[in-house]
Amino acid sequence: MIEMGESKLTMAVPPLLLLTLLSLPSLLIHAAISDAYPTIPGTAPIDGGFSDELKPIRREVYGEGKIFDISHRYTPEMPAWESKEGIGRFLWLAASMKNGSLANNSEMKIPTHTGTHVDSPGHVYDEYYDAGFDVDSLDLQVLNGPALLVDVPRNKNITAEVMKSLNIPRGVRRVLFRTLNTDRRLMFKKEFDTSYVGFMKDGAQWLVDNTDIKLVGVDYLSVAAYDDLIPSHLVFLKGRETILVEGLKLDDVKAGVYSVHCLPLRLVGAEGSPIRCILIS
Ligand SMILES: *[C@@H]1O[C@H](CO)[C@@H](O)[C@H](O)[C@H]1NC(C)=O
Ligand SMILES: *[C@@H]1O[C@H](CO)[C@@H](O)[C@H](O)[C@H]1NC(C)=O
Ligand SMILES: *[C@@H]1O[C@H](CO)[C@@H](O)[C@H](O)[C@H]1NC(C)=O
Numbered sequence: 001m002i003e004m005g006e007s008k009l010t011m012a013v014p015p016l017l018l019l020t021l022l023s024l025p026s027l028l029i030h031a032a033i034s035d036a037y038p039t040i041p042g043t044a045p046i047d048g049g050f051s052d053e054l055k056p057i058r059r060e061v062y063g064e065g066k067i068f069d070i071s072h073r074y075t076p077e078m079p080a081w082e083s084k085e086g087i088g089r090f091l092w093l094a095a096s097m098k099n100g101s102l103a104n105n106s107e108m109k110i111p112t113h114t115g116t117h118v119d120s121p122g123h124v125y126d127e128y129y130d131a132g133f134d135v136d137s138l139d140l141q142v143l144n145g146p147a148l149l150v151d152v153p154r155n156k157n158i159t160a161e162v163m164k165s166l167n168i169p170r171g172v173r174r175v176l177f178r179t180l181n182t183d184r185r186l187m188f189k190k191e192f193d194t195s196y197v198g199f200m201k202d203g204a205q206w207l208v209d210n211t212d213i214k215l216v217g218v219d220y221l222s223v224a225a226y227d228d229l230i231p232s233h234l235v236f237l238k239g240r241e242t243i244l245v246e247g248l249k250l251d252d253v254k255a256g257v258y259s260v261h262c263l264p265l266r267l268v269g270a271e272g273s274p275i276r277c278i279l280i281s
Pocket of ligand 3 (some may be wrong): 198
């Protein structure tokens with residue numbers, strides 16, 4: 001009965017950005033009370049408004065301290081590029097049991113570069129976009145494997161000098177850069193902030209020329225500092241080997257070596273995608 005209802009309901013939903021998600025009442029309720037987004041991630045579960053008997057546990061860390069969720073929750077109040085208002089309402093219940101449907105079915109609409117997300121080469125190179133270098137073409141072997149989480153100096157953007165000072169050994173292929181953005185909790189602030197820390201063009205160039213890093217992760221919405229927005233992206237994405245993961249949640253994880261696992265959606269034709277990333281120690 002439920003099976004039939006589900007397939008009937010999902011049939012009418014267009015592909016790509018409009019996704020039909022089953023069993024999302026908890027997310028919806030969470031979205032409605034998103035001011036309850038925890039001030040200290042990794043602490044108490046959010047009060048989802050359920051009774052005590054029926055209450056989901058929301059975690060930042062799983063598996064007895066071994067698995068860290070480094071993706072941000074999608075809420076209306078999470079920051080959006082150059083917006084004061086956050087991403088706003090992006091999820092709604094298109095069919096609900098309260099209104100007589102066989103199941104609850106949510107729909108959503110969001111820019112692909114929202115929250116924790118990945119950029120493909122088509123993001124800043126039109127010819128790559130036309131040639132099909134979308135998020136479906138990204139190498140999962142780059143997005144998954146041993147990774148280094150490093151703290152960068154808090155008083156600078158990521159320049160060539162900063163990159164050099166980090167002394168990241170050759171052979172390291174995946175690095176997540178924790179910056180002042182994490183200390184400032186910028187991803188938890190609704191208003192977009194142009195003063196975030198990111199790569200300056202010379203820092204990006206230094207990384208491409210002098211390291212084996214192919215996965216670059218950062219803790220705000222762009223890998224590039226606002227002042228060098230396009231130049232840094234051009235440097236990183238030119239060779240089509242470097243994958244950029246942005247908006248990571250790097251709070252409350254120790255610097256060091258982990259196994260990173262990042263999986264983008266297979267959005268054909270999209271130069272960006274929300275991505276779920278975890279670290280396993
Ligand atoms: C969604 O489904 C549940 C049953 O699984 C039902 O209790 C709830 O009222 C529904 N929500 C809405 C808004 O219809
Ligand atoms: C149910 O339908 C009514 C009337 O169309 C509408 O006002 C209400 O928002 C709907 N509720 C849900 C949860 O879809
Ligand atoms: C980083 O660069 C931005 C401009 O892109 C600037 O506003 C910010 O102050 C810089 N941060 C640091 C720590 O130097």
